[in-house]
Amino acid sequence: MADADIHKAECACGQLSVEVTGEPERVPICGCRFCRKRTGAVYGTGAYFNVAQVNAINGDSTVFRRGSDSGRYIEGNFCPTCGTTLFWKAELWPELLAVAVGCFDDYAIRKADVAVYTEHIQDWASFDTDIPAHKGARPQ
Ligand SMILES: [Zn+2]
Ligand SMILES: [Zn+2]
Numbered sequence: 661m662a663d664a665d666i667h668k669a670e671c672a673c674g675q676l677s678v679e680v681t682g683e684p685e686r687v688p689i690c691g692c693r694f695c696r697k698r699t700g701a702v703y704g705t706g707a708y709f710n711v712a713q714v715n716a717i718n719g720d721s722t723v724f725r726r727g728s729d730s731g732r733y734i735e736g737n738f739c740p741t742c743g744t745t746l747f748w749k750a751e752l753w754p755e756l757l758a759v760a761v762g763c764f765d766d767y768a769i770r771k772a773d774v775a776v777y778t779e780h781i782q783d784w785a786s787f788d789t790d791i792p793a794h795k796g797a798r799p800q
Contacts, residue, residue, distance in 0.1 A: 671744035676719035
């Protein structure tokens with residue numbers, strides 16, 4: 661597989677990194693409480709890769725698990741040195757690993773395909789509006 665298909669993301673201090681291959685299966689923009697708190701940003705964007713696409717995870721991470729409105733958990737892995745939540749898993753999608761899009765060092769991650777929990781995003785924070793946007797969860 662060509663090098664162009666390999667994407668590496670790392671935390672703010674560089675201690676924790678993850679390398680993935682290929683295209684993410686899902687790229688949601690999310691304004692839920694977890695995504696806002698884990699980033700400190702007005703919304704979070706995660707690239708969800710199949711766990712088979714994860715080549716390597718290097719460095720130490722601490723796990724933080726929290727519940728969600730649906731009753732399922734989300735488990736975030738953050739760098740104990742700088743605090744960046746680099747990747748996380750949702751109980752809903754056990755076969756996927758989400759990587760924080762802002763932590764990639766290349767700009768080849770494809771555009772987000774959906775926005776969810778938009779009612780929790782500040783009114784002045786806008787994003788590409790030609791993707792489906794939902795005030796709450798993505799309709800099943
Ligand atoms: Zn770090
Ligand atoms: Zn979220």
